[in-house]
Every structure is written in structure tokens, then in C-alpha cells.
Amino acid sequence: MARGINKVILVGNLGQDPEVKYMPSGNAVTNVTLATSDTWKDKQTGQPQERTEWHRVVFFNRLAEIAGEYLRKGSKIYVEGSLRTRKWQDQSGQDRYTTEIVASEMQMLDGRGGDSNMGGQQGGYANQDPMGYGQPAQQASRPAPQQSRPQNQAPAQQQPQPAAGFDDFDDDIPF
Amino acid sequence: MARGINKVILVGNLGQDPEVKYMPSGNAVTNVTLATSDTWKDKQTGQPQERTEWHRVVFFNRLAEIAGEYLRKGSKIYVEGSLRTRKWQDQSGQDRYTTEIVASEMQMLDGRGGDSNMGGQQGGYANQDPMGYGQPAQQASRPAPQQSRPQNQAPAQQQPQPAAGFDDFDDDIPF
């Protein structure tokens, strides 16, 4: 239930591959940064200008898993969510704040994973249907991203990587 | 021109009276904090829970003047805008970041000013047409709200109050 409206709608591109972490409960939490940009012409000089805004987006649970599996650096997505400002302490104990978009809906706007220049070394996520549409696409081999993080398919065995607690998945820099 | 979509929609109530400042150019900049809240029942205990989110909203130019004149602590408004994260330095020279909603549209959702506990001394807000609807607004004398900030009608003479530069209207706390 909500009192007031707190809604964010973004369409942008991922700055890096998603970072998936798991909470003690086994629920996934995935963080991505999303770029949107404005371009305009300087009134004085007529020079084209550009400002890129970086948004910190966080996905939970099922969306987190989909994001972790299917999004890559460069992926273009639609995200709907709400703003949340978290308070945390930096190394020196000072209060700091980070504003994130907690995603409630996500759609991939490009079929490709995004960054296509990622080598060919890996296992592949073939035959998947991320968003739950239709039947398991025919696509033979989708190259897996270069990643050291655990495979999301097997959250149980990602033990060695200490599961992140809900309140420590923030680092001490905003992004 | 935009690349990507960066859109925020909020409906909430002001935490305090707006803070209006003027840029050297004479353009107004108004900051408000807006509360939205979520309520839910704790799954374990069934206890009602509430979390209030505070949004930092900034208005420029004409919207800034309307906001400064007509909004008050408690006012309920609709705001549409975009996210912008500003970088600034705290006292110790450390980089810090604040995320704001730069408003592109605003609508007042209650006729009254909002804050009902502002004493009984002043005249009310009769005969006003803040958003430009309605009849040509004969309003000879618009009653001023209780405020120590300069009257927006006369930004030129608000000199004594040192005009805020565009990049110093951030304090060293997020809100």
C-alpha cells in the first residue's frame, strides 16, 4: 500500500555487466548502473553538449535473476521502479546517502546481450526464455559474459563467495 | 533532446516551506522536500509498518517562483521531472553526491496552502490563480505568506540576501 506516488521510468543502457549478490535467504539482489543522456546545443557557441546521468538500479528476487542472466554491459532496458535513499556509513563513520531506483518492472529492449565483443570462451545461456514469453528460443549458443561471479542457476553452490547480507551490499562509493 | 528516458513522477507532501534562492541571473531556484510513504504489514508479526521516503525536488525559473509563492509545508503536489545526481565537496573536501528530481511540471493537489498550523494572523490565499487558470486574475494585492525570504516579485531588490550561485545552493547535508 502506498501513500503518495513514487515512480521512476527509465530507458537507458547498462554501464557494466550486472552485479549479482545473494542474501542469506538465498534471494538475489542485482545492481546495475544505467545511463541516460541529454544533448543540447550551447546557446552561446552553438556547440553540441551532452550530459550523461548515471542511475543506480537495484533488482530483487526474480527480476534480479533475470537481470543477472540476461543483461550485459551496453544492454538497453526499460525500468520502472521507485526511489529509495539508503543511509550508510563510510570508512570514517560518517553518514552518507545513496539514492537508488528499486525496480519493479524491467524489459529488455534489444535482443542481443549488449556487449558483443566479449570473447568466446564460455558456457552459454542457450535455450532460455528470460521474460517468460513463448517457447524456448532456438538460439544455439549465446556467449556468456566474462564474469567471476557465481552462476545464478546454482545459487546454492555459490557458497565460497560469501553471501552478501542485505545491508552490506552497498560499498562506500555511490556507484 | 534526450537519449534514453529519465522520468520521475511523484505525488506527495512538502516537509517544509519551500526554500527559494536566486541565481546571479535573477532566475529563481526553489528546493522542497517531498514525502511519499509505503505502508505494509509485517509478515511475521502482522504489525502495520510504514516507511517514508523523502525526495529532494528542485524547481527552476517560473516553476520555482510558483512553488515559492504557493507551496507550503504540508502542500500536496504532483511533480514530474528527471533525476540528476550532483557532485559536491563536504567540509573536509570529500566528494559527495546528492540525487534530486529536477521538476519539469508541478500541480498543486489541494487548494489550501497545506500547513494549517501557521497561526491565524494572516489573510489566507484568496484571489489567487497560481497556475494560470481561470479569470484574468484581478488580484490587486496578493497577501504574502509568512516568510523571511525575499519576495519573489522583486528579485532585483533581494540583494542583501546574498544571491546564491548555481553551484552553492547545495549545503553539506543531503536534505
Add this chain to the structure above:
Amino acid sequence: MARGINKVILVGNLGQDPEVKYMPSGNAVTNVTLATSDTWKDKQTGQPQERTEWHRVVFFNRLAEIAGEYLRKGSKIYVEGSLRTRKWQDQSGQDRYTTEIVASEMQMLDGRGGDSNMGGQQGGYANQDPMGYGQPAQQASRPAPQQSRPQNQAPAQQQPQPAAGFDDFDDDIPF
């Protein structure tokens, strides 16, 4: 699951009291018309112009019951939903189409019921908690609005009023 985005956001006022109907399943369906308006100045004459847009909004299930109980002619609400165009046949058997907003979220933006000219006989809306916020709502007896439609609390006994089938709750005029 959605392919694409189909989202509508409205803030406006109800043109009449809501019309609540019940499907054979006992589920409520409530229709309202919502006004939004644009005002501008004619470029030639400088005369203020106004155009009011009427939106047909439909609520289902719990939202339908809340709408039926708490909204009145004049109520200001926020509605979020999606567009749906229904096909139907007019008296002469011709295909016709009506576009509606199927609401997924609704918030009341004024405490009062809206229509203040609803006679003076009834007790007001005290002790209510329409949207489910706040404390368990002691409300012994919720005063009924002036309505000939069945009480939503007891859909089962609203028999005499022939329950509307899902596909006949459209009349032969758009609104």
C-alpha cells in the same frame, strides 16, 4: 507478463458517482469517468481556451469496491492503468470500439468524498480507512452513501439487481 509498455497516468475529477456492477463470479467492476483539462491562450485572440478530456476508467475487484465506496462525483484521484480498446456491437449490429483505462492503482487526492451537494442527511465518512492505511479501523458502522446500487459488502444478496455479465457492462454509448 508484458511485451511492451502500456501505461496511463491520470489525475482528474470524477464526472459522476461511480457505477458499480457485479460479475456472475461476484467480482466487482466499477466504471467512472474522469476529467482532465487543458487550458491555453488562443494565439490570435489571446482568449483563454479550455478543452476537457473525459476518460473512461474501469476498476476491478478490490479497487472496484474501494472506488464504489469512497469515490463520488467530483472526487480527485490519481489513477494508473493500461489502455484497452473493447469491441462491441451497437443496436444496429455495427462494430464499435471503446477505449478505457483499466486501473491498476488508484489514490484519492482529497479527503472529502468530493460531491458536496449530496444532501445533508447522512453522517459523513468518519472512521474510514479506504486504502488500508493506519490502524485497524474501529468502524462499527460505515454510513452508506446515497445509492441505489447494491451494497458491496454483500454482493451475494444483490440478486434482485441482475448481475451484469462481464461482456454486457458496456452500454451502447462510449461513456
Add this chain to the structure above:
Amino acid sequence: MARGINKVILVGNLGQDPEVKYMPSGNAVTNVTLATSDTWKDKQTGQPQERTEWHRVVFFNRLAEIAGEYLRKGSKIYVEGSLRTRKWQDQSGQDRYTTEIVASEMQMLDGRGGDSNMGGQQGGYANQDPMGYGQPAQQASRPAPQQSRPQNQAPAQQQPQPAAGFDDFDDDIPF
């Protein structure tokens, strides 16, 4: 100026090539139909279901020209706009209503024109920069769509095609 909020956000694919018309003033008006769809599983049978919603979107002026030049059947776009229901008379003189989304913003979400299976026979729109970003893409030859409509670049000479008046660009069927 607006009273109330009337906002639509769509992400979908064009059902056909855009239809560009010109008003007597020379201003362009472009109509497209946009598909969004919902998929779900039938609760009883577990069968996957799909419902496609078709939206009638209208662009004016500069957006109309961009839409006419760069969008094609199949193009995926983001559209933001407002709802407008137009009244018109069918052949038999009966009042009918059509609801459209009047676009205020549009972004193309795929680089390609959309329908790629359109042969290579014609003149091409190479070296253009539709949305005003960056420098005129390198792309040598973009195949032009199969269309009988006039080239938008030369609205003046599209005479033979009788210019559509503002109020006759509706046909007698909704889409």
C-alpha cells in the same frame, strides 16, 4: 497549462509503415498504430495466452516528420503523450468516437528501420540524423520503404495527393 494529468507511456512496435499527411498549413500529421501485448497462462488449462492491444498514435509537426521518415512497420519505439478522444461522423451520420495518443515525445529503440524485408529498389534516407544526435551516421544506403506517399522532404510538391484537412484525417474506421 494543464489541470489534471493526462499521460500515456507506450513501448511497442509499429503495425505498419507510418501514414504521413499534411495540413493546409503545411504541418505534418503522422498516424501509426502501435502494438503492446500481454501474455499470461490460463489458470485452468495452463495454456499460454496472449492479448495484443493496438494503440492509435498521432504525431504532429516535427515529430510527425521524424516519424514519417524513420519509422517503419515493426519499428520499436517509446512514446509519451496524452489521450484525446475525437468525435466524428460515420457514413450514416452517426456520432462515433476514436481515442488516440497524441505524442509529445518519441524515441526509436532500434537502430534498424524495422521492416528489413522490403527489397532494395528505392532511393534511401541515408546520412540522416533523425533525433538530432551526433554527426550524420556513416550508413551508406538505407533502403527506403515501399510507399506511395509523398516524400516528406518536399511537402510543397506533394500537391497531387490532396492535402488532408485537419479534421478529415480520420477515416470511418477506428484504425
Add this chain to the structure above:
DNA sequence: TTTT
């Protein structure tokens, strides 16, 4: 009529 689109798309996956």
C-alpha cells in the same frame, strides 16, 4: 497489422 507488430513483436518474441
Add this chain to the structure above:
DNA sequence: TTTT
């Protein structure tokens, strides 16, 4: 750090 993305994208065109």
C-alpha cells in the same frame, strides 16, 4: 562506465 553506456549509447548514437
